[in-house]
Amino acid sequence: MREYFNPVLDVLNYQLFAFGKAEITPMTLISFLALSALLIFVSGKLKQLLVTRFLARPPLKHGARQAIGTITRYLVLFIGFVVILQTVGIDLTAFNVLAGAIGIGIGLGLQNIATNFISGLILLIERPIQIGDRIEIGGVNGEVVSIGPRSTHFRTNDNITMIVPNSKFIAENVVNWSYKSNLIRFRIPALVTHDSDTEIVVRLMNEAALENPDVAEEPPPSVRFINFDEDGLHFELRAWSTERLHRPGLFKSDLNTAVIEKFRKHHVQVVKTKSDKKKKAEKRARSNGHAPKNSTAKKQDSAGVRP
Numbered sequence: 001m002r003e004y005f006n007p008v009l010d011v012l013n014y015q016l017f018a019f020g021k022a023e024i025t026p027m028t029l030i031s032f033l034a035l036s037a038l039l040i041f042v043s044g045k046l047k048q049l050l051v052t053r054f055l056a057r058p059p060l061k062h063g064a065r066q067a068i069g070t071i072t073r074y075l076v077l078f079i080g081f082v083v084i085l086q087t088v089g090i091d092l093t094a095f096n097v098l099a100g101a102i103g104i105g106i107g108l109g110l111q112n113i114a115t116n117f118i119s120g121l122i123l124l125i126e127r128p129i130q131i132g133d134r135i136e137i138g139g140v141n142g143e144v145v146s147i148g149p150r151s152t153h154f155r156t157n158d159n160i161t162m163i164v165p166n167s168k169f170i171a172e173n174v175v176n177w178s179y180k181s182n183l184i185r186f187r188i189p190a191l192v193t194h195d196s197d198t199e200i201v202v203r204l205m206n207e208a209a210l211e212n213p214d215v216a217e218e219p220p221p222s223v224r225f226i227n228f229d230e231d232g233l234h235f236e237l238r239a240w241s242t243e244r245l246h247r248p249g250l251f252k253s254d255l256n257t258a259v260i261e262k263f264r265k266h267h268v269q270v271v272k273t274k275s276d277k278k279k280k281a282e283k284r285a286r287s288n289g290h291a292p293k294n295s296t297a298k299k300q301d302s303a304g305v306r307p
Contacts, residue, residue: 022090031088039080047073063130063144070147071124112167116150119166123147129169134177134245137164141177143246157247182245183216188237188255189226191271192263198225201235201268208258209239214251216240232271 015023022028047069055065124147129135133144135154142156152169155161177184192201202223209221221239228234237255244251263270 028088032084035084043073043076046076063132066131067124067127116166119170120149123166123169129176136175178245182242183240184245185238185240186252188252190235190259191232193232193269193271196233196268200266204262204266205235205237205259208255208262209237212254214241214243216242
């Protein structure tokens with residue numbers, strides 16, 4: 001039997017190269033890869049147990065549990081790789097030269113990767129954003145689904161996943177709709193004619209909010225008479241909600257629909273937009289045989305151009 005195993009052992013113990021005082025053999029590489037794979041698997045399972053079981057009992061949010069689990073996994077991976085290197089016989093002092101080379105690499109081409117990784121750690125420790133939060137960055141808003149070592153993923157209401165480098169959340173302005181609280185105030189403007197009864201308008205808009213089940217009872221909804229000008233009377237409905245944090249467009253649509261239905265039922269007239277007034281003026285001019293000013297100008301311009 002030894003005659004068959006001796007050649008295999010010779011191949012496994014054959015020195016490929018020297019790393020410091022350690023002799024790197026195929027057996028060293030196999031041991032390192034096997035132990036590394038086991039470490040990655042165990043650290044992932046440990047994070048899963050922390051998030052779903054051990055940390056699920058205290059009143060911690062899902063984002064906080066994910067942050068603690070991710071940081072714990074990073075620590076386990078770091079300590080585990082140090083132990084694995086010592087186990088396979090690699091002296092850590094041999095990494096001094098390698099660390100210098102990595103430092104040069106970071107200075108030359110890996111600076112963005114290092115910046116994003118450190119930013120990811122800051123996000124996990126400070127937790128300005130967490131998994132499940134509603135955020136807005138660069139004019140795009142969505143729900144945070146994961147915070148990784150390099151980038152953060154958030155999903156919009158169109159089911160589009162945005163992948164943003166972690167450094168963006170440190171260097172740029174970020175709007176977090178659900179920071180420490182899911183209670184958000186929504187504003188619904190309304191413009192009615194000058195002859196409208198202000199008390200009736202306020203009452204109707206309040207009723208539209210109170211009849212919506214997604215509007216919070218505390219603080220109660222309110223209506224403000226914002227301004228009046230040549231266009232009409234400007235009102236604004238202010239309603240709080242925790243249920244429609246991730247569907248703000250739908251919530252505003254429901255309130256707008258309820259308000260307009262009540263206005264029509266009680267004969268409250270909404271002011272036409274300026275574009276509608278302009279279209280009516282043009283239509284009136286055409287019916288009287290006069291072309292609009294813009295059309296006349298275009299005809300004169302076209303008449304002055306010769307081929």
